[in-house]
Amino acid sequence: MKAQQTWEKLLDETERLIKEKGCQKTTLKDIMERTGLTKGGIYHYVESKNELFAQLMSRGLRSANERFYEAAGDKERPELDSPLRQTLDTFHFDEEDVSKEIFLYLISQRHDSKVAELLQEHHQSAFQQSKQWIEFGKEHGVIGPHVDAKKVSELFLLIGYGMNMYHAVSKEPVAMKQEELFHYMKRLLAP
Secondary structure: OOHHHHHHHHHHHHHHHHHHHOOOOOOHHHHHHHHOOOHHHHHOOOOOHHHHHHHHHHHHHHHHHHHHHHHHOOOOOOOOHHHHHHHHHOOOOOOOOHHHHHHHHHHHOOOOHHHHHHHHHHHHHHHHHHHHHHHHHHHOOOOOOOOOHHHHHHHHHHHHHHHHHHHHHOOOOOOOOHHHHHHHHHHHHOO
C-alpha cells in the first residue's frame, strides 16, 4: 500500500473508531487492529494518539475550507449567502463530525505541553483560514471594507468554541436558530 493510501486508511479507520467508541476509549491497540499497522507503522506518521486525533481535526478544517470555496464559486456573480451559510454550518453540531469531539477531548488533555501545542496549531490554522475567508469576501465586494478580518475571525472562533462547549454540557437546543445567526452575521459583514 502506498504511503498516502496508508495515511488515509489510518485517518479513516481512526475516525470510525472514534464514532464507535469515542476518543477516550479509542486505544492505539484498537487503531493497530483496525488498520493492520504496527505501532511503529503508526508512529511513522504521528508521534502519538493525540497527534493522530489532531490530524483528523486538521482534515476537518481542510474539508470546511474546500466547501467554503466551492460555495463561494458556485455563482457567476459573487455573493455572501452561500459561503456564509457554509461557514455557519461548521458551527452546527453534527454527530458524524468527530472534529468537535476530538477538540473537546484534547481540551481535557491541554495540560500536556504537546497537546497544548497541537491545540495552538489548530487554533492558528482555524484563525488564519477564517481570516482568509473574510479577506476573500472583501476582495470580491460581498463583505464590507469596514469589516476587521481579525476581529470577525476571532468572533467566528468564539462562536464555534462556544457551540462545542454548549453541546457538550446541554441537551437543550440552542435558542438562537441558525437562520437568526445567519442574518445577524450577514448584517455585520454586509458592504
